[in-house]
Structures are given as structure tokens and as C-alpha cells.
Amino acid sequence: MNPEITHWSGPQGLPRFDLIKDEDFPAAFDQCLTDAEAAAEAIAANPAPATFANTIAAIETSEEGLNRLCAIFYTLTGVDSNPAREKLQREIAPRLAAHGSKISMDPRLFARVQAVAETAEGLAPEDRRLTELTLRGLRRAGAALTGADRERMAALRERLAVLTTDFTQNVLTDERDFVMSVADDKLAGLPDWLLRAMRAAAKERGMAGQVVTLNRSLIVPFLEYAEDRALREVAWRAWGARGSGAGAGGEKTDNLPLVTEILALRHERAQLLGYADFAAYKLDPEMAKTAQNVEDLLMQVWKPAVARANLDAEAFTQALHADGVNGALEPWDWRFYAERRRRAEHEIDEAEVKPYLNLEAMIGAVFDTATRLFGLEFREFEAPLWVPEARAWEITRDGKLMAIFVGDYFARPSKRSGAWCSTLTQQDKIGGGHRAIVMNICNFTPPEQPGAPAYLSWDDAHTLFHEFGHALHNILSDVTWPSMSGTSVARDFVELPSQLYEHWLEQPEVLDRHARHAETGAALPAALRDRMIAAGNADQGFATTEYLESALVDLAFHRGEPAADPMAKQAEVLAALGAPAAIPMRHATPHFAHVFSGDGYSSGYYSYMWSEVMDADAFEAFMEKGDAFDPETAAKLEQWILSKGDSLPADELWLKFRERKPGVHALLRGRGLETARS
Structure with a gap:
């Protein structure tokens, strides 16, 4: 070996x-x-x-x-x-x-x-x-378990490992294989920064001109800016078809038979262990405990979210008709008209903003925020990683090594989509102790030319902060045993540090210090900064609704008897909710990797919202002190949340930090939905 x-x-x-x-x-x-x-x-x-x-x-x-x-x-x-x-x-x-x-066993x-x-x-x-x-x-x-039940459980686990692996690879194949060329006469509405990214994607694939791929940092802005409605439809349908058998890979990447079998085997697995269904099994060790508790939380947010979304749909339909298009507002229209309204209402021009959100500046903001909150220091060093553009940093505090951090930020055809945090090693105190080696993996659009600045969208910048929040949970871990170190916590608690850390991106003092123009070095103008922050909640009806649709479908899949036809079940759940036709699920079933690439977020996609209730309340702890960098609150956050891993139950850690249970009101206020409550 x-x-x-x-x-x-x-x-x-x-x-x-x-x-x-x-x-x-x-x-x-x-x-x-x-x-x-x-x-x-x-x-x-x-x-x-x-x-x-x-x-x-x-x-x-x-x-x-x-x-x-x-x-x-x-x-x-x-x-x-x-x-x-x-x-x-x-x-x-x-x-x-x-x-x-x-x-x-x-x-x-x-x-x-x-x-x-x-x-x-x-x-x-x-x-x-x-x-x-x-x-x-x-x-x-x-x-x-004993006898035949023991043998069956082993067989179920083995088969599920095969099915979830196949699911993951099918989605990757569809994402990798789809490329849509966009002719020069079809570029109306596309800003220069997006055209540069599209040309870079074409060059990477040995093609001329400009292309759209299923990299989220490319396809989402294309759907927001492309005036050609027919091309928007082609791009959106490809995005939605991943894993369905209708995607770029054809029938060989059809995940629906896999989903049906996964759901059936999960249900059988739960019943072997004495649970009524898989949701009951999965939620038993989590903070939520029961599917009903999850549903109660999600429906508190669903009502104001869909109310706001329905109002937006009416406005966008009128805009669609004013453009001479008859018929209903479609999913490939929503982002286009939402972005048009955002630019008009908040006087935001993405081309004006992007030079200030270059990757190097935002990495600096992420690190400096950690320095100011927790005293961490960062030193980049050379290391032989998997690709030359992956980077490594040594993290110290008061001269003591805390962790090693690796960042791999750019999309590649060989990389699965999305963004995630993982570890090569976890912190522990066994023997002489081990420090964590933590990785943040993203899929940002690379620059057109090597060495040129890489520009982020506002959403990309949030992703950068989010994933580093997970990293901090590992970096600051201070427990004895690796299996309960860092992010090895209840699934509906794990997103608290990551979502909480996003709040610092929107602090004026962070942007004033780090959002510097990539070419001139000039600071982000205060007026533009304020408009950009205000625009952050411009389409929260859509964002919240599409997320909740996915979370509620996930929950429904794993409650009661498994669905013989998952797509019919998905449609049934969305119809019962009264989901707007122009807002599909954020992750449709055939490519719902959170749920079907493994057990991690199965019956657990709700956890982002559960954690957001806490993260909104946690940031209020800083605001109550009148200082986003209040040292006493930061120390308490590290002591009871970031350093403790799973050494105490999550609800106990929360109460030790906040000394009260969280409520949904801060979340609604943060998403700009409080006025839409009904």
C-alpha cells in the first residue's frame, strides 16, 4: 500500500x-x-x-x-x-x-x-x-437485532450505499454533460461580467464563443439577465431535468427508480428498528424530535412566505404581459423579472457591484472577521493539493496552531455542484492531540484569464461566509474525542454556526474595510453598499417558498408508507400547499442530493430553517450589545457553541449560550417577511 x-x-x-x-x-x-x-x-x-x-x-x-x-x-x-x-x-x-x-452489529x-x-x-x-x-x-x-432481522438490516445498508452512490453520479453526469452555446445575436441583456464568465466556460471546454453550463454561478445569472425567453426556458429545463432521465445523460441517468427504492428501503430499515417510519427514526436524536414539530415550524414560515410570493407573482405577470408575452408566468421568467425589479427599486447594477466583491477581497473579509471575533491569524503556504488553484492556510492564535484550512473555490466539469465544508482530519485530544484539517469547497465562476480577478455575486459572497462558518465549528473545536468533534452534532444544529456567520458579511464596517475595487482599490461607496444590503431581501418570497417546498416534500417522503410514485407524491404535497406554479422546488426530487446522495439530510432538509431560527436569535445577542464584534458575546459563542461539538446535547448548548429558547420572529424579520404574516 x-x-x-x-x-x-x-x-x-x-x-x-x-x-x-x-x-x-x-x-x-x-x-x-x-x-x-x-x-x-x-x-x-x-x-x-x-x-x-x-x-x-x-x-x-x-x-x-x-x-x-x-x-x-x-x-x-x-x-x-x-x-x-x-x-x-x-x-x-x-x-x-x-x-x-x-x-x-x-x-x-x-x-x-x-x-x-x-x-x-x-x-x-x-x-x-x-x-x-x-x-x-x-x-x-x-x-x-437478531437472526433474519440482523441479516436484512445488513443487506439494506449495503443496497442503500449502492443506490445513493448511483444517484450522486447520475446528477454529476447530467451537470457535466450539459452545455448550451449562445449565439452572438442572442446576448441581449447579458452584462459584460457574465459574458466573460460564459466565454471562460467555453474556453475551458475547448469551444468558441460563449456557453451556459449548469454551474449555479453561471446559470442563475443567465436566468436573471437573458432577454431571450426561449433560451431561458432551455437553460431552466436543463437545470430542472438533472437526474430525471430527461437531462443531458438521457435515460441512463434516470434517478426516479433509485429514489423509489431508497424510500422503500429506508422505511423498512426504520421499521426493523421499531420506528413507525423513517422520519420518526431520523428525527429521534435531533433537536426537533418529531415530524410534527418540524411541520409546525415550517408552516409558521410558509404562510407569510407564500403570501409575499403570490403578490410578487401578480406583479411579474403584469410585467410579462407588458412585454407582449401572453400566458402565465413560468419558472424561467421569475428570476428575470425579479432581478429587473431589484435593479429598478434599489438602483443596483451588478456590473457596478461585482468589482468590489472580488474573491480575494471577500476571503480577506472572511478571515478578518474571524480575527476580530476569535483572535485567529491566517498564513497561506504552498502545498501539493489536488489542483493548482486549491490553496492552504495555517491558522494560529497567540502563536498556537489551531487548524489547517484548505479552500478550493472554482467550478470545474469534474467537480460536483454546490458548496460544502468537510475535514481531512478532525480535532481531538488523543495522545498529543490533533488539529483539524478543514476544507471549504465552492463552485464560483473562474476568471476568463488566469491571474485575473474572480468576481463574486452577492449570493456567492454569502456562500463564502456560510461555508467558513462551518469551518470555524471545526477550527475552534476543543473536545477530547474525534467522533463528537466540530460539526459532528445534531443535523438541525449543524447549520447554526454557518448561517450565523453570514450575518457579518452584511455589516457595514466589514464591507467598508474589505469591499475594495479589484482594479482601483477604492472602497465600496456607502450609498451603493446600503442599496446592496437593502436589496438582499428583494425576493425573499421566492427564496423562502422554494426552500420550504423542498423541505416539506422531503418530510412527506419519509412520513408514513413510502411513495410508490415519488413524482406523484411531490405533486400532491405541492398542490396541498398551494405552491405557486412559477416557483418550483429548490431541489426537485431527481436531483435532491441533500436527501438522496446519502442519509445526511434525509428527513432533515428542514434543518436549515430550524438553525436559522437560532442564528437570527444568536446574532441578536450581538446587536443587543450594540456591537457586531462584542468580545464578551463572541467568547460566549465560542465557549458554548463553536468549541463544544457534541459533548453536550444541542438544546443544552443553546440554552447555555442564549439563556432562552429561540422564536421565529427574528427569522421573519431578517427575511423581511414579518409584514407578510397572516
């Missing part, structure tokens, strides 16, 4: 990606799986009485090599996929699932963990919490 896969020799402990080849991975998986199974067997077969040290702590460190291998491999399949990696991903998914089942291991749990009261608080979480994890994996 290539030793670099598990014993990283790069700068600051990073892997040497330049020394790792695709052909290294099969042997590495063979060896690491063998090692992990041997370690688990040694724990399970230990003749000594079960103790925290020889059972719980031993489990915690038993798969270090496998974890490092998976961190590297799945990082590469996300940021720089190729046919060899996709093939191996399909092959290894069921093997990893089978390995997980073998370990987590070993009755000897389960008995030892139970024995430690029975005497856990005498343990240190973090050790007791880890024991509780380990026992809960084993039970939820099926460790208490």
Missing part, C-alpha cells in the same frame, strides 16, 4: 496528493478494511472485563487508517472526479457498508459497550457522553 495514503508527509501534515495515484486506492482499501476489522475483533474478543479504555476509547481509535483513506478518496471524488474514481466509488460503497454492518461489541454504559455515571463528562453516543449509534445501526 502507498504509505502516503495513511501517513501524510506534506506541509503541515497535509497529504501529498501529488504522490497518490488512482491505482493506489484498491490495495489501500483492502489493507485498511483488513486492519479495521482486526482492530474491532481485538476489542470484541478481549477477555478482560469491558472498561471505557479497552472498549469505548478503543473503538474511537480503531479505524484511523480507514478514516484517512476515506477522507482522501471521497475528497477527490467530490472535487476532481474521473471515470476511474467513479468506478471505484461504485465498487467500494457496498464494501464499506458491509464493513460498517459487520462492526456495528457485532453482538460481542454491543455487549461490551452496554456493560460500560451501565457504570458510566462514574466517568468524566465527555467520556460518559461518548459512551452514550456510542451505545445509541450501535442501537440505531441494528446491533440489538
Whole structure:
């Protein structure tokens, strides 16, 4: 086995990606799986009485090599996929699932963990919490099952691993394969900055002229500015067709049969464990606890959101008719007329704003905000990463190494869409302790020419802050055990730090300091800054409605009996809600990767809204002090939210930070929807 896969020799402990080849991975998986199974067997077969040290702590460190291998491999399949990696991903998914089942359903291991749990009261608080979480994890994996039920659970987990991997690759194929050329006589309305991005996308693919791809940073502004309605429709339908069998990949990328089977198997899995349905299983350890609690929250926001959206739809329909187009407002019209209104009402010209939102300036804003709040310092250094444009920083505080941060910001055909935060290693205090190696992966439009400034939209800048909020949760983690470090928390708590951090982007003092013109260095004019911030809520009826549609459909999919026809179920839920026809789900079922690329956000897409209730209230804690950088509040945020991981239940951490339960009113006010409540 290539030793670099598990014993990283790069700068600051990073892997040497330049020394790792695709052909290294099969042997590495063979060896690491063998090692992990041997370690688990040694724990399970230990003749000594079960103790925290020889059972719980031993489990915690038993798969270090496998974890490092998976961190590297799945990082590469996300940021720089190729046919060899996709093939191996399909092959290894069921093997990893089978390995997980073998370990987590070993009755000897389960008995030892139970024995430690029975005497856990005498343990240190973090050790007791880890024991509780380990026992809960084993039970939820099926460790208490016997006979045919145990075998069926293992088979379900293995099959689901195959289905979710296929789902992910189908969406990636459709996103990668769609390219729409836009002729020179069809460019009306498109600003120069967007044309440059479209030409850069064409050049990257060896094409002449300008193209639209399914990179969100490209297709969304195209839908906002293109005056050619027919081209907007082609682009929007391609965006919506991903994974449906009608996308660029054709029938071979049809995810609907996969979705149907995933839903059925999840339901069966939940019932094997004694739950009524998958939503009940999934929500049991979360803050929300029940599907009804989730629905109650979402419907409090749905009513004012859809009321605002319906008013907007009437206004946009009138504008459509005034342009000489008869008929109904369609999904490919909404962003166009919303952007036109935003420019008119707030006197916003994206071409005027973008030079101030260049990537380097916004990275500076992200880092400086962390310095002012938490005393962090950043130093960029050279490292052999997966592509030359990926970058690495050392993060210190008072001379102490806190973490390593890696940023990979630009879209590529080989990269899956969206933006995410992940880790190569997590913080812990085992032995001499380990610091986190944290990654932010984005899909911003690269500059037309290498070395030229890369410009962000206001939405892109929010994404940059959002993902670094997740990074801070890992960087500032200060717990003993890696499995409850950083973002390893309840799903409906994990978005709190990320969404909270977005608030600092909109602070005038942050923009005044960092939103500097890429060419002249001039500060963002105060009047333009204020108009830009005011325009941020210009289309919240749409944004909130499309999100809630997805969250409510996700919840409905996993409550009760699974849908035999998911698309019919989706239509039924949207009809019952009275969803506006011109606002489809943010993530339609065939490409709803949050829900069907794995279990992470299944029955959990609501968590962004649940966390937003808290993040709006959390930022008010700073505003109550009259200072967005109030040091006392920042210290309390770090002490009880950012440093604690899952060492205490999420609701306890929240109460220790805020000393009261959050309410929905701050969220509605922040989204500009409070006046639309009914």
C-alpha cells in the first residue's frame, strides 16, 4: 500500500496528493478494511472485563487508517472526479457498508459497550457522553437485532450505499454533460461580467464563443439577465431535468427508480428498528424530535412566505404581459423579472457591484472577521493539493496552531455542484492531540484569464461566509474525542454556526474595510453598499417558498408508507400547499442530493430553517450589545457553541449560550417577511 495514503508527509501534515495515484486506492482499501476489522475483533474478543479504555476509547481509535483513506478518496471524488474514481466509488460503497454492518452489529461489541454504559455515571463528562453516543449509534445501526432481522438490516445498508452512490453520479453526469452555446445575436441583456464568465466556460471546454453550463454561478445569472425567453426556458429545463432521465445523460441517468427504492428501503430499515417510519427514526436524536414539530415550524414560515410570493407573482405577470408575452408566468421568467425589479427599486447594477466583491477581497473579509471575533491569524503556504488553484492556510492564535484550512473555490466539469465544508482530519485530544484539517469547497465562476480577478455575486459572497462558518465549528473545536468533534452534532444544529456567520458579511464596517475595487482599490461607496444590503431581501418570497417546498416534500417522503410514485407524491404535497406554479422546488426530487446522495439530510432538509431560527436569535445577542464584534458575546459563542461539538446535547448548548429558547420572529424579520404574516 502507498504509505502516503495513511501517513501524510506534506506541509503541515497535509497529504501529498501529488504522490497518490488512482491505482493506489484498491490495495489501500483492502489493507485498511483488513486492519479495521482486526482492530474491532481485538476489542470484541478481549477477555478482560469491558472498561471505557479497552472498549469505548478503543473503538474511537480503531479505524484511523480507514478514516484517512476515506477522507482522501471521497475528497477527490467530490472535487476532481474521473471515470476511474467513479468506478471505484461504485465498487467500494457496498464494501464499506458491509464493513460498517459487520462492526456495528457485532453482538460481542454491543455487549461490551452496554456493560460500560451501565457504570458510566462514574466517568468524566465527555467520556460518559461518548459512551452514550456510542451505545445509541450501535442501537440505531441494528446491533440489538437478531437472526433474519440482523441479516436484512445488513443487506439494506449495503443496497442503500449502492443506490445513493448511483444517484450522486447520475446528477454529476447530467451537470457535466450539459452545455448550451449562445449565439452572438442572442446576448441581449447579458452584462459584460457574465459574458466573460460564459466565454471562460467555453474556453475551458475547448469551444468558441460563449456557453451556459449548469454551474449555479453561471446559470442563475443567465436566468436573471437573458432577454431571450426561449433560451431561458432551455437553460431552466436543463437545470430542472438533472437526474430525471430527461437531462443531458438521457435515460441512463434516470434517478426516479433509485429514489423509489431508497424510500422503500429506508422505511423498512426504520421499521426493523421499531420506528413507525423513517422520519420518526431520523428525527429521534435531533433537536426537533418529531415530524410534527418540524411541520409546525415550517408552516409558521410558509404562510407569510407564500403570501409575499403570490403578490410578487401578480406583479411579474403584469410585467410579462407588458412585454407582449401572453400566458402565465413560468419558472424561467421569475428570476428575470425579479432581478429587473431589484435593479429598478434599489438602483443596483451588478456590473457596478461585482468589482468590489472580488474573491480575494471577500476571503480577506472572511478571515478578518474571524480575527476580530476569535483572535485567529491566517498564513497561506504552498502545498501539493489536488489542483493548482486549491490553496492552504495555517491558522494560529497567540502563536498556537489551531487548524489547517484548505479552500478550493472554482467550478470545474469534474467537480460536483454546490458548496460544502468537510475535514481531512478532525480535532481531538488523543495522545498529543490533533488539529483539524478543514476544507471549504465552492463552485464560483473562474476568471476568463488566469491571474485575473474572480468576481463574486452577492449570493456567492454569502456562500463564502456560510461555508467558513462551518469551518470555524471545526477550527475552534476543543473536545477530547474525534467522533463528537466540530460539526459532528445534531443535523438541525449543524447549520447554526454557518448561517450565523453570514450575518457579518452584511455589516457595514466589514464591507467598508474589505469591499475594495479589484482594479482601483477604492472602497465600496456607502450609498451603493446600503442599496446592496437593502436589496438582499428583494425576493425573499421566492427564496423562502422554494426552500420550504423542498423541505416539506422531503418530510412527506419519509412520513408514513413510502411513495410508490415519488413524482406523484411531490405533486400532491405541492398542490396541498398551494405552491405557486412559477416557483418550483429548490431541489426537485431527481436531483435532491441533500436527501438522496446519502442519509445526511434525509428527513432533515428542514434543518436549515430550524438553525436559522437560532442564528437570527444568536446574532441578536450581538446587536443587543450594540456591537457586531462584542468580545464578551463572541467568547460566549465560542465557549458554548463553536468549541463544544457534541459533548453536550444541542438544546443544552443553546440554552447555555442564549439563556432562552429561540422564536421565529427574528427569522421573519431578517427575511423581511414579518409584514407578510397572516
